[in-house]
Amino acid sequence: IGFNDTVKNQNVLVAAYNDSIYKIKLTAQMQLLPRVTTGDSLKLLVQTAKPGDTFILQGTISVGGNLQLSAVRGTQSNHISLIGDPWNTNTLNVTSGVFIDSGEYIDIKNMHISGSSGPGLKLENGSNNITLKHCVIENNNDFGVEVTASGITMDSCKIINNGKGGIQFAPPPTTYQLNLTNVLIAKNKGVGIDAATPIAYIRNVTISDNDSDGIHIVSPINSSVSLDYCIISFNKGFGIFRTQDTPSGEIVFGINDCYQNSLGNLSPGIDRTPLSVDPHFVDRQNNNYSIAPGDDIERLHHVVLVDDR
Secondary structure (H helix, E strand, O other), X not given: OOOOHHHHHHHHHHXXXXXXXXXXXXXXXXXXXXXXXXXXXXXXXXXXXXXXXXXXXXXXEEEOOOEEEEOOEOOOOOOEEEEEOOOOOOEEEEOOOEEEEOOEEEEEEOOXXXXXXXXXXXXXXXXXXXXXXOOEEEOOOOEEEEEEOOOEEEEEXXXXXXXXXXXXXXXXXXXXXXXXXXXXXXXXXXXXXXXXXXXXXXXXXXEEOOOOOOEEEEOOOOOEEEEEOOEEEOOOOEEXXXXXXXXXXXXXXXXXXXXXOOXXXXXXXXXXXXXXXXXXXXXXXXXXXXXXXXXXXXXHOXXXXXXXX
16 A cells, blocks of 8 residues: 655645634634523524524533424525534533434534433434534433434544444435544444444544444445445454345445454454554543554554544
């Protein structure tokens, strides 16, 4: 595998520059918008949201029950956005989670969602074009993210320490998509990703130290799971498990590293040859799954590390 470290280092610098510009632009935008500081006001505002509305969440906001976005819909050109201050930690303590029911074109950015007795975030009833970016979903009693008959895109997020697993994706019909880029799914008390009847695109994702399979796939006809530049390691089940009674869906397998998963890196019936290289994470104990500089796996993958926002 050829890879030019000089180009990679330049790309990292460009990414950092673009990220700083994003922060500056977002901060300027936020100065013109009112802040949301209480759970009660947030509940009222989201139920009357119109295309183009942006809600800026500041500080720790506690929401009793769940935060329900029911039939809240933006448009392709005017999304509805819930955004936390990019310079600070913004926490949603939601007793029963964030529920998006029949929603569309909703963006959630720079948020920390925790404390739910159920899932941290649940999508259902045809919710689609839902995007999470720079979010942390942790310490919820159920799955971190639960998706039923809906589609979701996640970029630069962390899903860690949730009670039943990381992501549960059960989206009949199969036209709904799970799109993950630069996501960490770690230390969940169950499977990392539970994917039933999926169309899933998973790239630059680290799935490690979960208490069951890294990825559990049910793949009937017309389903497709695409994995590329992923690290699937130290899970207590299989790295990737595929049910034997529904083996007809497609698995598109690029360059991936499967390492020291307890029951095996791949379950029987998956005919692939992943890398098996110790990723040498910087500090697994403290949830730092960055790759040690100069490590072999860093040279083999273009792994884009999830930042801490």
